[in-house]
Amino acid sequence: MPLNIFGFQALWSPYLIGIILFLTVVYFLVTTVWRKDFKVSEPLKKSEATYFILAMILLYIIKGSPIDLMSHIMFTYHMVQMAFLLLLVPMLLIKGIPWWVWKVVVEAPVVRSIFKIFTQPVVSAFVFAIMFSLYHMPGVFDVIKLDETLHGIFAFVLFLSAFFMNWPLIGNVPGQKQMKPLYKIAYVIANAVLITPACALIIFNPNPMYSTYTDGETWLKAMELCVPSSTLSGLSLSGPELFNNMNPLEDQQLGGVLMKIIQEIIFGIVIATIFRKWWIQEKRDDKAITENALREFQAKKQSQQF
Structure with a gap:
C-alpha cells in the first residue's frame, strides 16, 4: 500500500521545514550580524556553517521526510532514526555553533550548574545509556508512543542526554576541562559498551x-x-x-543490528579522528623538542668555543 494515503503533511512535515x-x-x-553584541567573538568559519547546515539537513531527513513516517510503521526505520539523531546530529550541532556562542550558553547562571554535572x-555516559535503555523497554516504549506530550518530553530528554554524552568529545569552549586523546578513545568505547545490553535485548x-x-x-493509535x-x-x-x-x-532484530552497525561506524570514525589529531600533535611536539634540544646544544657548543 502506498504511503501517500497518509497525506502531504505526514510525509514531508511542512511545519518542521x-x-x-x-x-x-x-x-x-x-x-x-549580531556578532558585535558578544563580548568575545570571531568571524564565522566556513566549516562551522557547513556543520550546522548539515545538522539541519540531517534533522529534516530523519524527522521530517518519509523516514519519520516509516519509523512509526517499521521498527528498523525507528532504530536508524535513533542512531543518526542521537549519535550524529549532536556532534554536528556542537561543531557547527561557534565556541563563543557556546561560551555564553554554558556559562549562563542556570545552565552552568547543569553543564558542570x-x-x-562518567555521568554523561551512564545517563545516556540509562535513558536509551529505558526508552526502549517494551512497557515504557509503548506508553510513550501513545501519548504525544509524553513522547515529546521523553524524546527531548533523550536527545539532551545524547548531547551531553557527545560534549566531552567535541566541546571546545576555552576554560572548560578537556579530556586527553587516549581518555576520549576510552570514553567512546565505554559508550559503545554501555548501550550494547539494550541492543542485545532487542x-x-x-x-x-x-x-x-x-x-x-x-x-493505529x-x-x-x-x-x-x-x-x-x-x-x-x-x-x-x-x-x-x-x-x-x-523487523525488530534488523533494527537492533542496524543500530549497532551505525553506532560502530560513527564511533569508529570518531576514534580514528581523535587518534589522527593526537598523532599529528605528538609528531609536532617531538619535532619542537628536537629543534629546541638542537638549538641548546649548538648554543652550548658556541659558548664553549669562546
Missing part, C-alpha cells in the same frame, strides 16, 4: 517486544504522532503489515 528555516536564519544572524564523562529476544508495531489498534487524526479516521487499516514485508520479529 518552517522551524528549521527559522533556526537557520537565527543562526546566521547571531553568528554574523551532566557533561562529566536483537536476541525470541518474541516481538512492542505492541505499537504488532497490534493493529495500538499501532501510535500513528497519530505523525499523521493527523482526521486523515487516519478516513482510512481503513488493519496494521503495519500492510506496508512491511518482514514479520515483526525480523
